[in-house]
Amino acid sequence: xxxxxxxxxxxxxxxxxxxxxxxxxxxxxxxxxxxxxxxxxxxxxxxxxxxxxxxxxxxxxxxxxxxxxxxxxxxxxxxxxxxxxxxxxxxxxxxxxxxxxxxxxxxxxxxxxxxxxxxxxxxxxxxxxxxxxxxxxxxxxxxxxxxxxxxxxxxxxxxxxxxxxxxxxxxxxxxxxxxxxx
Amino acid sequence: xxxxxxxxxxxxxxxxxxxxxxxxxxxxxxxxxxxxxxxxxxxxxxxxxxxxxxxxxxxxxxxxxxxxxxxxxxxxxxxxxxxxxxxxxxxxxxxxxxxxxxxxxxxxxxxxxxxxxxxxxxxxxxxxxxxxxxxxxxxxxxxxxxxxxxxxxxxxxx
Numbered sequence: 001x002x003x004x005x006x007x008x009x010x011x012x013x014x015x016x017x018x019x020x021x022x023x024x025x026x027x028x029x030x031x032x033x034x035x036x037x038x039x040x041x042x043x044x045x046x047x048x049x050x051x052x053x054x055x056x057x058x059x060x061x062x063x064x065x066x067x068x069x070x071x072x073x074x075x076x077x078x079x080x081x082x083x084x085x086x087x088x089x090x091x092x093x094x095x096x097x098x099x100x101x102x103x104x105x106x107x108x109x110x111x112x113x114x115x116x117x118x119x120x121x122x123x124x125x126x127x128x129x130x131x132x133x134x135x136x137x138x139x140x141x142x143x144x145x146x147x148x149x150x151x152x153x154x155x156x157x158x159x160x161x162x163x164x165x166x167x168x169x170x171x172x173x174x175x176x177x178x179x180x181x182x
Numbered sequence: 183x184x185x186x187x188x189x190x191x192x193x194x195x196x197x198x199x200x201x202x203x204x205x206x207x208x209x210x211x212x213x214x215x216x217x218x219x220x221x222x223x224x225x226x227x228x229x230x231x232x233x234x235x236x237x238x239x240x241x242x243x244x245x246x247x248x249x250x251x252x253x254x255x256x257x258x259x260x261x262x263x264x265x266x267x268x269x270x271x272x273x274x275x276x277x278x279x280x281x282x283x284x285x286x287x288x289x290x291x292x293x294x295x296x297x298x299x300x301x302x303x304x305x306x307x308x309x310x311x312x313x314x315x316x317x318x319x320x321x322x323x324x325x326x327x328x329x330x331x332x333x334x335x336x337x338x339x340x
Contacts, residue, residue: 049217057229115214119210122208175202176202
């Protein structure tokens with residue numbers, strides 16, 4: 001059932017009779033992709049879980065008004081992206097931390113995290129990724145791990161394809177430099 | 183098609199960042215057992231929970247607003263005190279006229295403590311007469327007659 005086209009899922013949800021059923025199908029179809037995207041942004045599983053719950057509560061509340069001007073998949077990613085960014089901003093504000101210290105804290109969390117079992121080089125790669133500014137990190141993750149098309153990314157993040165390509169290019173260069181210094 | 187795109191992307195990465203390209207792309211993050219199987223149910227539980235039952239979250243922006251309000255109030259208070267001290271007080275040289283010394287207070291207390299009967303007795307005993315106030319009874323009577331003032335009426339009014 002996870003192969004049901006998005007347009008059918010949205011229609012099923014909007015019709016109302018099978019709202020819960022359609023919503024369940026949407027969760028099943030997208031939960032893992034969205035989860036890994038969020039998890040890479042916030043590192044901690046509990047934080048990622050909270051964000052994911054918020055994402056799907058928003059989907060439940062707003063899907064009836066979804067005008068299908070964009071794809072469901074980019075719309076879901078946009079909500080997940082916004083929630084992740086809001087979380088990181090709140091983390092910074094709540095603890096009065098500069099954003100670089102948030103990334104530093106995430107990096108430390110990674111090395112102590114029982115829910116992460118990367119080897120040395122993978123840990124270093126994650127640490128390198130965590131040195132990037134949040135938005136640039138997101139662009140890198142979407143391209144590098146999820147191989148998302150630039151045009152989908154542009155629709156999702158509201159940026160031009162040129163800006164995204166430049167952002168990815170700079171991110172790759174920074175990570176390469178970080179890894180070269182190990 | 184996806185594989186071709188992936189291959190092109192990896193080739194680009196190889197030329198751009200050879201060391202990064204050598205690192206295998208893998209996901210080393212883990213999730214609790216059966217997390218994804220139970221996730222939909224946990225979302226439904228959250229949706230069923232009424233908003234009033236959820237914990238109230240006070241936004242950091244509300245605290246900020248309060249801080250801004252307090253800061254504004256303090257600034258206004260300081261400005262008010264400054265204005266009051268510099269523009270609404272009597273000039274210092276005029277204050278000397280209103281300054282009361284301990285000696286003044288002592289004299290005032292002394293005068294208030296004197297019995298007025300004692301003053302009258304003392305005056306009579308000293309036979310104090312002012313030149314202008316020495317009026318003969320006959321002169322007073324003559325004045326009243328001249329002014330057509332009835333003596334009895336005057337006594338009633340007094």
